[in-house]
Amino acid sequence: MGRLAIVGFSGHNVPAGLRELSAEFDLGGVIYFARNIVEPRQVRELSREVASLATDWPIWISVDQEGGRVARLTAPFTEWPPAATIGRSGDAALAARFASALGAELRAVGITLDFAPVLDIHTNAANAVIGDRALSTGAEDVARLGSAVIQALQAAGVAACGKHFPGHGDTTVDSHEGLPVVEHGRRRLEAVEVLPFRQAVADRVATIMTAHVLVPDVDEDHIATFSRRIVTDWLKGTLQFDGVVVSDDLGMKAVSATTPLPDASVRAIAAGCDVLLLCNSTLDEQVAAIEALIHADEAGDLAPARFDDAWLRQHTVKARMAAAASAAPPGLDIIGCVAHQAVAAEMAQWL
Numbered sequence: 414m415g416r417l418a419i420v421g422f423s424g425h426n427v428p429a430g431l432r433e434l435s436a437e438f439d440l441g442g443v444i445y446f447a448r449n450i451v452e453p454r455q456v457r458e459l460s461r462e463v464a465s466l467a468t469d470w471p472i473w474i475s476v477d478q479e480g481g482r483v484a485r486l487t488a489p490f491t492e493w494p495p496a497a498t499i500g501r502s503g504d505a506a507l508a509a510r511f512a513s514a515l516g517a518e519l520r521a522v523g524i525t526l527d528f529a530p531v532l533d534i535h536t537n538a539a540n541a542v543i544g545d546r547a548l549s550t551g552a553e554d555v556a557r558l559g560s561a562v563i564q565a566l567q568a569a570g571v572a573a574c575g576k577h578f579p580g581h582g583d584t585t586v587d588s589h590e591g592l593p594v595v596e597h598g599r600r601r602l603e604a605v606e607v608l609p610f611r612q613a614v615a616d617r618v619a620t621i622m623t624a625h626v627l628v629p630d631v632d633e634d635h636i637a638t639f640s641r642r643i644v645t646d647w648l649k650g651t652l653q654f655d656g657v658v659v660s661d662d663l664g665m666k667a668v669s670a671t672t673p674l675p676d677a678s679v680r681a682i683a684a685g686c687d688v689l690l691l692c693n694s695t696l697d698e699q700v701a702a703i704e705a706l707i708h709a710d711e712a713g714d715l716a717p718a719r720f721d722d723a724w725l726r727q728h729t730v731k732a733r734m735a736a737a738a739s740a741a742p743p744g745l746d747i748i749g750c751v752a753h754q755a756v757a758a759e760m761a762q763w764l
Contacts, residue, residue, distance in 0.1 A: 415441065
């Protein structure tokens with residue numbers, strides 16, 4: 414059941430606790446934060462350590478590297494302006510150059526999954542949590558530019574992640590701190606918020622992340638991450654997404670304020686999530702989350718077909734992305750190189 418979890422950890426090397434967790438449960442992946450980063454050579458060595466934990470499946474080595482204020486890798490890595498600069502330029506070629514350069518630097522240090530791009534639409538000026546992380550205020554522009562980012566990032570051998578389905582743009586509450594509510598009806602959501610995700614599905618985006626938001630017109634009882642109507646029926650059914658659905662971090666207050674982590678883990682998988690993000694949980698909490706899935710399986714609370722689907726999706730996408738990354742990774746000299754700095758400077762003209 415550990416294959417259904419991407420976990421965070423502390424330190425600049427693989428700690429003993431993470432090794433033990435992986436040995437016992439065969440983890441799906443890890444996620445890096447600033448607490449794990451010193452400099453490029455250290456990150457590359459850390460990734461080699463993490464990759465060695467894998468058994469028969471590759472392990473996701475992931476990060477939130479969007480640019481702007483959401484960037485775990487700082488100088489000497491290229492420091493990218495926020496995504497909104499690409500939107501202001503309107504230039505899909507610039508979006509592709511950015512994502513290609515970003516992907517090269519991530520591959521150079523062994524990162525295989527980037528939780529980007531944000532496909533939320535910045536339709537609410539009071540929405541500080543999204544803000545300039547969004548590519549644009551218009552659905553068509555987000556879809557077009559997001560498509561360029563996804564295609565270029567994945568061509569570079571790094572799995573992309575469209576987030577946060579079914580849309581976190583028109584909210585005022587930060588889901589890290591509380592529960593946002595999306596008041597729009599299904600018809601409006603299909604026409605606006607979901608448009609970039611529909612394009613991302615067409616682009617074969619590797620992963621899509623759920624939003625910890627309540628959408629009463631679709632499911633008044635469950636947040637999107639826990640909603641079978643939203644994840645299974647809408648995203649996997651209506652939109653026909655055949656990649657991996659990742660929950661947003663289950664430790665965020667939109668979830669943790671009302672739902673213990675073990676229960677949240679079971680509910681997210683039941684809704685149709687294929688991977689759980691456990692970013693800032695303790696080792697004991699991560700064990701409890703995974704054991705809750707084992708108990709749910711043994712008790713028959715989750716159908717075997719649900720686990721089979723999640724494992725198959727991960728296996729398929731990991732195999733596809735491994736093929737895309739079959740060439741040798743770039744050397745560390747590509748990190749922060751003159752060509753990449755030129756792309757960042759071009760983006761910065763639109764600050």
